[in-house]
Amino acid sequence: MTVADFIDLASDTKTRPTAAMRAAMAAAEVGDERAHEDPSVNRLLERCAALLGKEAAVFLPSGTMANEIALAVHCRPGDAVLCDATSHLIGFEGGGPAALAGVMIEPIAGRRGIFDASALRAAIRADVPHAPRQRLVVAEQTSNLGGGAVWPRATLDEVAATAHEARLATHMDGARLLNACIASGVAAAEHARGWDSVWIDFSKGLGAPGGAVLAGTRAFCDEAFRIKLRWGGAMRQSGIIAAACEYALDHHVERLAEDHANARRFAGLIAGAAGITIAADDVQTNLVYFDVEAGGAGAFVAALQARGVRMVAMGPSRVRAVTHLDVDAGAIERAAAVVRALCEEKRRNAS
Numbered sequence: 001m002t003v004a005d006f007i008d009l010a011s012d013t014k015t016r017p018t019a020a021m022r023a024a025m026a027a028a029e030v031g032d033e034r035a036h037e038d039p040s041v042n043r044l045l046e047r048c049a050a051l052l053g054k055e056a057a058v059f060l061p062s063g064t065m066a067n068e069i070a071l072a073v074h075c076r077p078g079d080a081v082l083c084d085a086t087s088h089l090i091g092f093e094g095g096g097p098a099a100l101a102g103v104m105i106e107p108i109a110g111r112r113g114i115f116d117a118s119a120l121r122a123a124i125r126a127d128v129p130h131a132p133r134q135r136l137v138v139a140e141q142t143s144n145l146g147g148g149a150v151w152p153r154a155t156l157d158e159v160a161a162t163a164h165e166a167r168l169a170t171h172m173d174g175a176r177l178l179n180a181c182i183a184s185g186v187a188a189a190e191h192a193r194g195w196d197s198v199w200i201d202f203s204k205g206l207g208a209p210g211g212a213v214l215a216g217t218r219a220f221c222d223e224a225f226r227i228k229l230r231w232g233g234a235m236r237q238s239g240i241i242a243a244a245c246e247y248a249l250d251h252h253v254e255r256l257a258e259d260h261a262n263a264r265r266f267a268g269l270i271a272g273a274a275g276i277t278i279a280a281d282d283v284q285t286n287l288v289y290f291d292v293e294a295g296g297a298g299a300f301v302a303a304l305q306a307r308g309v310r311m312v313a314m315g316p317s318r319v320r321a322v323t324h325l326d327v328d329a330g331a332i333e334r335a336a337a338v339v340r341a342l343c344e345e346k347r348r349n350a351s
């Protein structure tokens, strides 16, 4: 098997910059970003602030830093953050909320990573000195562990309004916000309307080698920049990366529809394979989650890997496959055929 035959569905972070993206990077005009002198970064920030409907924006190395800085700007140590129990910031950011902003998390049990205004209302309590001060509500659009589910615009609006009535700030983890926009036909600024801060990731489905942009009011972004600097996230000629991000905005947004179609196609092709449980109709964007037999996810992904297809075990029996820029419809069909063959082999061996 050559490298080219290997089909990597582990994550949409596995994309490599295309030749055209690399050319845009090589041609980027650059300056000292830390002194706000990088023209490519400045242009990207203006574009992203407009895209997200916010006053200002900050360029960051990663989405994780965007979440962690947002928590630190919105909250003081000891404050509580309300978010869905499956949130990325709980399970995948190295304990950052506790270690960096010093906040506690109060998880809300949503459905597929999405909770509604009544669930939030039930979680909000009176401000009493013996309880942690509730300060921030977070929504993840799309929900990663929720299977790429898209928060409906109305739910986002109602949750944000409920938060604001209770004087809580709102933050949107928009790692895959543009996937939600393409899937729903609703513009990014509309999704983000009620959210005080929001960010998008360029290293996921957009296919850039790095970069995230966090947006909010001018005052929020000034403070976010201060923390970015304090935490060592201020860069120098990062216009090289911003050029890749801008290239992605120009060329890799509309095509997310292909990733979504491929994800649905993949889900449809493996539904009905022996031993696989999947709600194929739930696939809305580029993340496909399915279950194999109890406790079998680790062995399943190892067997797939040996056959040239990579997915990840996300739980004892849960497997995730992600479609992206570097896998076309043909690769998806081959990957689905490998899954079906493996399931058939397991079924025969078991009988």
Ligand SMILES: *Cc1c(COP(=O)(O)O)cnc(C)c1O
Pocket (backbone or CB within 6 Å): 061, 062, 063, 064, 065, 067, 088, 089, 140, 142, 143, 144, 173, 175, 176, 201, 203, 204, 212
């Ligand atoms: C990937 C991801 C992040 C973190 O982004 P990085 O750029 O990988 O640091 C945050 N939230 C969600 C929902 C993600 O999927």
